[in-house]
Amino acid sequence: xxxxxxxxxxxxxxxxxxxxxxxxxxxxxxxxxxxxxxxxxxxxxxxxxxxxxxxxxxxxxxxxxxxxxxxxxxxxxxxxxxxxxxxxxxxxxxxxxxxxxxxxxxxxxxxxxxxxxxxxxxxxxxxxxxxxxxxxxxxxxxxxxxxxxxxxxxxxx
Amino acid sequence: xxxxxxxxxxxxxxxxxxxxxxxxxxxxxxxxxxxxxxxxxxxxxxxxxxxxxxxxxxxxxxxxxxxxxxxxxxxxxxxxxxxxxxxxxxxxxxxxxxxxxxxxxxxxxxxxxxxxxxxxxxxxxxxxxxxxxxxxxxxxxxxxxxxxxxxxxxxxx
DNA sequence: CCTCCTGTTGCAAATGATATTCAGTTAGAC
DNA sequence: GTCTAACTGAATATCATTTGCAACAGGAGG
Numbered sequence: 001x002x003x004x005x006x007x008x009x010x011x012x013x014x015x016x017x018x019x020x021x022x023x024x025x026x027x028x029x030x031x032x033x034x035x036x037x038x039x040x041x042x043x044x045x046x047x048x049x050x051x052x053x054x055x056x057x058x059x060x061x062x063x064x065x066x067x068x069x070x071x072x073x074x075x076x077x078x079x080x081x082x083x084x085x086x087x088x089x090x091x092x093x094x095x096x097x098x099x100x101x102x103x104x105x106x107x108x109x110x111x112x113x114x115x116x117x118x119x120x121x122x123x124x125x126x127x128x129x130x131x132x133x134x135x136x137x138x139x140x141x142x143x144x145x146x147x148x149x150x151x152x153x154x155x156x157x
Numbered sequence: 158x159x160x161x162x163x164x165x166x167x168x169x170x171x172x173x174x175x176x177x178x179x180x181x182x183x184x185x186x187x188x189x190x191x192x193x194x195x196x197x198x199x200x201x202x203x204x205x206x207x208x209x210x211x212x213x214x215x216x217x218x219x220x221x222x223x224x225x226x227x228x229x230x231x232x233x234x235x236x237x238x239x240x241x242x243x244x245x246x247x248x249x250x251x252x253x254x255x256x257x258x259x260x261x262x263x264x265x266x267x268x269x270x271x272x273x274x275x276x277x278x279x280x281x282x283x284x285x286x287x288x289x290x291x292x293x294x295x296x297x298x299x300x301x302x303x304x305x306x307x308x309x310x311x312x313x314x
Numbered sequence: 315c316c317t318c319c320t321g322t323t324g325c326a327a328a329t330g331a332t333a334t335t336c337a338g339t340t341a342g343a344c
Numbered sequence: 345g346t347c348t349a350a351c352t353g354a355a356t357a358t359c360a361t362t363t364g365c366a367a368c369a370g371g372a373g374g
Contacts, residue, residue, distance in 0.1 A: 020340080020341050020342075021341075021342090022340080022341075040331095041331080041332080042330085042331070042332095058332095059332095059333085059334090062331095062332065062333075063333095066333095082330070082331065083331090084331085084332095
């Protein structure tokens, strides 16, 4: 299973950076993996807190998410208002997002040409890209026609 | 002058939405216009506060920026960590940004093809785009070779 | 010009996400 | 097993932003 492999690599990463291998960190990975591809930290904290035996405190979740970001297993993919939506990357190839501002649905997509064009632009400016984020906010097909119900996200981009 | 025109349109906008025409709001527009194309609100608040006669309180600046966003003269263009960088649009055509994570420089660019590709993707998913944001984080030409000095922005995207 | 109602302002306090401090607890090297 | 550095949880701090409220000011109608 891919998850096990990721955990092993993360273990290596921790060792290499003078961190310790603790049960909590790996339990948080499990939780994130079983939560779904996209999450917000507070949401995750609440979710974890509601489980039978709470596995980690809010601080530990925040700290672990940060570590996982440094490690590269997690990315901040959507910033909307004061909300930050993370994605459990876990070896998935790079992609961008369409975000429905009505229902909050997130659609992933990838277009080689867009990446290429970006690289060209960077070359033109002698700019070395490290990472990027493309967010497209709009209305998904399910929400068309039924505007103004269940507004869940703010439009402000 | 373009600024005057914008102010007139903003005046119309205010009237149409039951808001009042106050000196403060227009003074804030002047400040933003003379500040430069990109700004953060706290930065702007400090800058305004340091002027001879402070023109508006922090709350009023926040409230006015919000109004200007609704009006469409201002956009949130970069979200980095807990920072939000705004742009005074003022009729400028749409564009995207390269952000240097070393020195904070912001480069604007536009590629018709990227927009077209995005529209195509949206069509494929029957998704109606309302707005979008493309941020490319990296190292600008000036900062190449002199890494690790003057780190001003965090890499975390 | 006066009056009144409603929107606006400034300030202080509230919020919400995230970071940090500190004291007690463990991982894991020797 | 011992010891030290890293980790954890809880409470507290921080930072950007929002809100409640009392005082104030546009601007419509007289």
